[in-house]
Amino acid sequence: MLPRYPQHVPLNAFQRAFLFVGSGIAAAINPRRPDLIATFGEMTVQPFFITRLRDQMLMDPTGRRILKERPRITSDSLNLDRLAKMPDNSIGRTYLYWLEREGVSPDTRLPVRYIDDPECAYVMQRYRECHDFYHAITGMPVVMEGEVAVKAFEFANLGIPMTGLAAFFEPLNLPKSQRKRLREVYIPWGLRNGMRSKLLLNIYWEEILERDADQVRAEMGIELPPDLRELRKNVKKGVH
Template sequence: MEVASSRIRPATRTASKVCAACTSSSTSSSRPFSALNRPPPSYPGHVPLTRVERAGLAVGSGVMSLLNPYRHDLIAALGEATATPYFIYRLRDAMLSDPTGRRILRLRPRISSNTLSVEKLRQLPANTVGRAYVDWLDREGVSPDTRSQVRYIDDEECAYVMQRYRECHDFYHAVTGLPIVREGEVALKAFEFANTLIPMTGLSMLAVATLKPSERSRFWSTYFPWAVRNGVRSREVINVFWEEELERDVGELRAELGIERPPDLREIRQREREERKRQKEMQNQGR
């Protein structure tokens, strides 16, 4: 199997270029691609876009998601519009060059409440990956079913790669401990950009401008250096078969991946709230 692995790596880089070339040549030579004359979808839910439409989707979703970073549908559209033609192929090739990544591509598992038993995860020991994941879901009030379906990536295999990345996002939160607040999301997106190079994750860091001054200062002094350092040096998280790691010690997996846990942002924010409350009470007493 490893012999086959060594042979597939140079071919994958060529494959991505050929795939993109074939797609463009077939649509341009046999059927002119326009808004009024679209090729058939490559997979269920696929919406082929012209270059102008893709650019408009990128700009529009980028501006609106910056104004409202909790619009996950807009962030998803931005990710798909900016991932082609290069970045999603790079991520796909990273999976093809890794034994576990190739197995994920072959089996194409999905992460949802239908494939993961949330109740069974709650019964796992507290230090396991699965328990950390479900505790994080419960604490943040989210579920595995909140990830949008990929629609705007033309290559069917690459569409699955983007879907896999999207559905694994909550595991990245669980392993790092970063909460779903604007400050935590920006820090995690910085880590993901350093690790995956998906443009949307880098563009999402522009939301740092919307943070409070104290949060912005903390991001640049603490969480941005952590994100770059760990995102670059750690294994590519797209190649983790999370479904097979659920019963593993979360600290052990974090160490194997080369990820150091960042300072507990939830605890820091709690201390700040308590300090503000204490100062307010002192001011009221002084009056």
């Protein structure tokens, strides 16, 4: 098979099986390696899960438009200077504030390489590039606890296997107090809100940047969780 889109790496059955096992083991050993997580995510999402997500997008007017137009989320496409001029509680300003607070850039998402169908590959790319919006609207930091909570939220909403595996296994590497917080507060929050929220991939974030974040959360069915960063800060200070 010849490459079907930029960055595409066609694989035969043996190569795909080897990469499935290898990336899974490597990602379990080093869950902070985004390249390993990205590869394992692509291996586990095919063929059923990514096709189902594409079909769910095709059944929604906004989702169909996203698939047709194939927008990309980068610092240039979003125009971060424009976001800085938006109202304080707008989606755009909330997203920019989160990027600055966490030291994150929208330009760091790895390209999809191992999904053969170009449309399904775009769905996976869209998921990756929208991930930071999920952090921003929920206020979740990029510390491991926050990532686990967002992964639980994504798994309940999108059904991507890698997110469910991460939400289950990554807490095993955390201290007991953090596992307790996740088990009692943040994983239940993620599952509950993910299940009742509108399909995240059918949100055209670029078109709602000026809208009020509280209103968007209400329409999506998302409740804000307890502020994890403040909670961690208070625990370090010994505040109860």
